[in-house]
Amino acid sequence: MINNYQQELFPYAYNILGSAEDARDAIQDVLGHYVAVDRSHIENEKGYLVKAVINQSINLKAKRRVLSTEEVWLPEPIATEQADSSLHTRDIVSYSMLVLLEQLNPRERAVFILKEAFSYSHEDIAEVLGFTVENSRKLLSRAKARLEKSRQPAALPRQDEGFRMIEQYIGAIQSGDVARLEKLLSADIAFYADGGPGMQLVMRHCQGADKVAGLLQYVYKTFQQNYTIHLAVVNHQPAILYYDNSRLTACQVLEIQGGVITQVLSMLDPEKLKLVAGK
Numbered sequence: 001m002i003n004n005y006q007q008e009l010f011p012y013a014y015n016i017l018g019s020a021e022d023a024r025d026a027i028q029d030v031l032g033h034y035v036a037v038d039r040s041h042i043e044n045e046k047g048y049l050v051k052a053v054i055n056q057s058i059n060l061k062a063k064r065r066v067l068s069t070e071e072v073w074l075p076e077p078i079a080t081e082q083a084d085s086s087l088h089t090r091d092i093v094s095y096s097m098l099v100l101l102e103q104l105n106p107r108e109r110a111v112f113i114l115k116e117a118f119s120y121s122h123e124d125i126a127e128v129l130g131f132t133v134e135n136s137r138k139l140l141s142r143a144k145a146r147l148e149k150s151r152q153p154a155a156l157p158r159q160d161e162g163f164r165m166i167e168q169y170i171g172a173i174q175s176g177d178v179a180r181l182e183k184l185l186s187a188d189i190a191f192y193a194d195g196g197p198g199m200q201l202v203m204r205h206c207q208g209a210d211k212v213a214g215l216l217q218y219v220y221k222t223f224q225q226n227y228t229i230h231l232a233v234v235n236h237q238p239a240i241l242y243y244d245n246s247r248l249t250a251c252q253v254l255e256i257q258g259g260v261i262t263q264v265l266s267m268l269d270p271e272k273l274k275l276v277a278g279k
Contacts, residue, residue, distance in 0.1 A: 101147075
């Protein structure tokens with residue numbers, strides 16, 4: 001039963017934290033406490049554990065170090081090819097949305113996720129988070145106002161459409177056709193790369209079709225042209241996995257809208273690649 005709860009609780013923790021490792025830690029802490037205390041007064045076991053995990057995740061999120069303006073932090077990617085048959089991955093929000101949610105404080109993020117991803121009522125949110133219904137409404141309104149000032153994640157493409165776009169993207173990069181590559185990118189495309197602590201990257205952030213196309217071409221020629229490429233679905237978005245023999249070295253998640261790529265999110269941190277690599 002406890003193992004089943006670990007899977008059911010995972011989307012709540014992960015969507016708030018953006019880190020599978022932190023999510024597992026939050027769940028383990030809650031379950032460890034739960035089995036050690038008197039549970040005779042608990043009528044709704046799952047509801048009790050969901051509430052505890054959400055609040056534990058909020059606390060962990062608040063403790064995360066503040067990044068400097070030169071750093072880029074991206075969520076830990078999760079393979080979601082089997083999302084339709086796996087509840088704990090189906091409820092995970094898209095990768096682009098997780099990136100966007102980093103602009104919210106932990107409580108705003110929790111309210112937004114509970115309302116938008118899990119369809120909680122404001123009454124349920126207030127009960128889970130321990131404040132009033134009015135506070136829940138205000139936090140959701142504030143979260144939406146913050147997010148509306150940013151570029152919104154595109155609607156997720158069908159898997160076949162996403163993979164066709166990826167194949168064109170890869171083909172343009174491999175052939176060195178920068179002009180063709182630029183046509184596949186939106187004019188204001190953004191590129192972000194997270195290499196984790198200590199890794200030297202060519203560039204962490206880049207914006208604009210010409211700059212991003214040049215960077216992608218340079219990175220491919222310098223580092224990736226001898227790698228094996230696999231297509232994947234990561235957090236419900238089309239993605240490219242780059243393997244050096246059997247070692248996964250990079251995961252690029254693409255955001256696609258209106259027939260062009262609007263964002264490239266490149267994860268190179270080996271610790272964050274473990275769930276995609278199946279380790």
